[in-house]
Structures are given as C-alpha cells and as structure tokens.
Amino acid sequence: MEHLSDIKMLDMLGGHIEANERERYLSHIENCADCRKHWHDLRQVWGVLGALENDICSIDLIPAVTTGINHRRSNFFLYARKLSKIAASILLAAFIGYGAGRISMSKSPEKLSLVVAETSYLVCLAPGSSTGLAESE
Amino acid sequence: MDIQLHTDEQLMVAIAQGCMAEFGELVTRHQEKVFFLALRTLGQWDIAEDISQEAFLRVYHAANSYHPHAKFTTWLYRIVVNLCLDQKRKTKRAYTAISEQTEQLESNTEGDPANILQVKENKQVVWKAMEKLSKRERIVVVLHRFHGLSHAEVADTTGWSLSAVESLMVRSYRKLREELKKFGDFEK
Ligand SMILES: [Zn+2]
Numbered sequence: 001m002e003h004l005s006d007i008k009m010l011d012m013l014g015g016h017i018e019a020n021e022r023e024r025y026l027s028h029i030e031n032c033a034d035c036r037k038h039w040h041d042l043r044q045v046w047g048v049l050g051a052l053e054n055d056i057c058s059i060d061l062i063p064a065v066t067t068g069i070n071h072r073r074s075n076f077f078l079y080a081r082k083l084s085k086i087a088a089s090i091l092l093a094a095f096i097g098y099g100a101g102r103i104s105m106s107k108s109p110e111k112l113s114l115v116v117a118e119t120s121y122l123v124c125l126a127p128g129s130s131t132g133l134a135e136s137e
Numbered sequence: 138m139d140i141q142l143h144t145d146e147q148l149m150v151a152i153a154q155g156c157m158a159e160f161g162e163l164v165t166r167h168q169e170k171v172f173f174l175a176l177r178t179l180g181q182w183d184i185a186e187d188i189s190q191e192a193f194l195r196v197y198h199a200a201n202s203y204h205p206h207a208k209f210t211t212w213l214y215r216i217v218v219n220l221c222l223d224q225k226r227k228t229k230r231a232y233t234a235i236s237e238q239t240e241q242l243e244s245n246t247e248g249d250p251a252n253i254l255q256v257k258e259n260k261q262v263v264w265k266a267m268e269k270l271s272k273r274e275r276i277v278v279v280l281h282r283f284h285g286l287s288h289a290e291v292a293d294t295t296g297w298s299l300s301a302v303e304s305l306m307v308r309s310y311r312k313l314r315e316e317l318k319k320f321g322d323f324e325k
Contacts, residue, residue, distance in 0.1 A: 006307045007288050016287035045314045049282050051259035052177065059186070061168045062161055065193045072194070 001028050004035050006042070013046045145209035153200040164193050167210070170284065171217055177279040178221045178272065180264070188220045207293065214284070214294045218276055266316035274309035277302060 004025055011017050012025060029035045140148070140162045151159035171192055175185035195216050203212075267275060280286045280294060292302040 006310065007303050010281065010306060010310060011287050014281060014285065014287060041314055042310065045310055045317060046282070048259065048317050049263055049278075049313070051256065051263045053283065054256070055173065055260075057169065057172065059168060059172050059189075061172070061186075061189055061193060062164050064186075064190045065164055065197070066157075068190060068194045069197055072198075 003032065004028060004039075006038070009039055009042050010046075013042060146205045149196075149200055149203050149205070149209065152197060153203065160197055163196070167213060168193070170210075171213065174214060174217050174279055174284065175221055177267065177283060178218075178275050179224060180268065184224060188217065188224065191220055192216045211290070211294050214280065215296060218280075218295050221276065222272065262317065266313050269316050270309050270312060273297075274305055274312070277305045278309050278313070281306060 001024075008017070008025060012022060017025065029039045140151075140159055143151075143159070143162070145163065145166070148159045148163045152163065168189060172185055172189045175188040175192075176182060179185055179188070192213065196213065267278070270278065276295065277291055280291045281288065286294060288302055288306055289299065291297075291306070292299045295302065297305075
C-alpha cells in the first residue's frame with residue numbers, strides 16, 4: 001500500500017472515511033514511520049484548532065433581518081412609485097406631442113409641403129462640397 | 138405539525154409563500170453556523186454580523202426560485218462564502234483584533250480558572266495562526282474543521298474544483314502546522 005495522502009488523513013480526522021477503509025489506513029499508519037509522523041502532526045494541528053470549537057455566542061439575527069426585509073420592501077414600493085410617475089410623465093408628454101403635431105399638420109397643409117421641400121434639400125447636402133450640394137464628378 | 142420538525146427544504150417552501158414564522162425558524166436554526174463561518178473567515182465581528190444578515194436576506198428573497206438540488210446548508214454556505222469573498226479586506230489589523238478580543242466569544246469551559254486561561258491563550262494562538270492564511274485557505278479550513286464537511290463537500294459548497302480544494306487544504310494545514318509549532322506547548 002502506498003503512503004496516505006494528506007487529504008485522506010484529514011478526511012479521516014473529520015470522520016469522513018468509512019470504518020473498514022479507516023481500519024486499513026490505520027494499520028498502514030501503524031507500520032509506516034513516515035505516515036505515522038505525518039499523522040501525528042496533522043492530529044496535533046486538528047486538536048489545537050479545536051480551541052475555537054467551544055466558542056459560543058448569543059447572536060440573534062432575527063430583528064436585524066426582519067428590519068432588512070421591511071426596509072427593502074418599502075424601498076421597493078418607493079422605487080416602484082417613482083418609476084410609475086416617470087413612466088406616466090413620458091407617456092403624457094408623448095401623447096401631447098403627438099396630438100399637437102396632428103393638429104398643426106391638419107391646419108396647415110402648406111407647412112407640410114414646406115417641410116418636405118426642406119428635407120429633400122438637406123438630403124442633397126454633401127460633405128466637402130463647396131456649394132453644400134452634391135456635385136457630379 | 139410543529140415547524141421545528143420541518144426540514145430546511147419544507148421551511149423554504151413555506152417562506153416562498155410568505156410565512157415569516159418559518160423564516161424565523163430557519164434563521165434560528167442556522168444563524169450561529171453562518172455567523173461563525175463569516176467570523177472565522179474574516180476575523181471581524183461586525184462584518185461577520187452584516188454578512189450573516191445579508192445572507193439570510195438573500196435566502197428570503199430567493200425563496201421563490203429555490204430548488205433543492207443539494208442540501209440546504211450547501212446552498213446557504215455558498216452564499217456566505219461568496220459574500221466573504223466579495224468583502225474587501227479592510228485591514229489586516231482587524232483580523233488580529235479578534236485574537237485579542239476573544240472575550241466577545243464565550244467558551245464552553247467550566248470551573249478551573251487555570252483551564253479557562255489556558256483555553257483563552259490557545260484560542261489566541263489559533264486565531265493568530267489562522268490570520269496567516271489567505272481568505273480561500275481559511276474558508277477551506279473553516280468548512281472542513283468547524284463545519285464538518287469532507288473535502289468533496291467543501292468543493293460542492295464553494296463551487297471550486299476538487300483538485301483546487303485539495304491543494305488549498307494541504308497547503309493551509311501545512312501552514313497552520315508551521316505557525317502552531319512556533320508556540321511550543323500548544324499541545325496542552
Ligand atoms: Zn506510509
């Protein structure tokens with residue numbers, strides 16, 4: 001049998017190795033000086049770390065967590081209210097703009113033809129042209 | 138049925154339906170483990186408390202989408218581990234402070250004052266040794282040594298590969314052995 005790895009020893013210390021396998025490992029440790037030394041060291045570290053195992057503290061997180069839930073809930077509603085106000089304003093502005101546009105267009109069809117003419121002129125503008133108009137090459 | 142008899146998964150189903158009593162039971166059941174995982178990883182009492190609260194808030198808000206494909210504690214500890222990893226290290230001094238303020242943590246020792254003193258001293262030695270580890274190394278040791286997880290379960294909980302966990306574990310226990318050796322009679 002080859003030497004035991006640190007991981008096998010550590011899992012053995014944590015009680016994560018099945019009984020028959022554990023027996024096999026322990027008998028190897030008994031007969032192998034290298035593993036025996038290593039096992040001793042790891043057991044020692046394991047034992048010393050136990051100093052923190054007895055820590056107890058009377059911590060009660062429930063009040064703080066409950067406050068956190070209520071706080072986030074009220075924040076969510078505040079945020080949702082703000083968001084709905086903004087959305088309503090945008091909708092209203094768009095509606096007013098659209099309505100106003102429709103009214104002004106229907107009252108002055110000549111203005112519409114002027115806008116179309118201006119647009120077609122602007123389309124002809126070309127960068128780098130001395131006249132601002134597209135020039136034939 | 139008494140909610141204390143419910144499994145964590147059953148409590149989560151009730152929490153998803155808005156039952157606060159079940160949530161209270163879940164917090165009561167796991168708060169100490171969660172707190173100690175954060176405290177031993179970060180070494181800062183106040184931050185460990187904040188992280189524990191945040192972890193339970195996340196549990197509450199994720200209850201609707203929670204599907205138990207692993208043990209509840211695996212999922213819970215993963216949340217805590219991620220919060221600890223996200224936590225920017227404030228100062229190294231803060232970790233040292235916990236080794237000097239262990240009176241905040243009561244110990245399960247009784248009687249003999251000499252024994253109590255010895256336990257306190259040992260604790261400080263261990264905190265100082267833990268301080269020498271990186272955050273990831275500490276997480277691995279804390280989960281393995283104090284939360285009773287095997288190295289495979291540590292990999293499941295953290296989401297790190299098995300080989301990464303193995304090398305972190307070997308490295309951190311070796312470092313601890315070296316650190317603890319300096320304190321000579323720590324075997325008492
Ligand atoms: Zn061997």
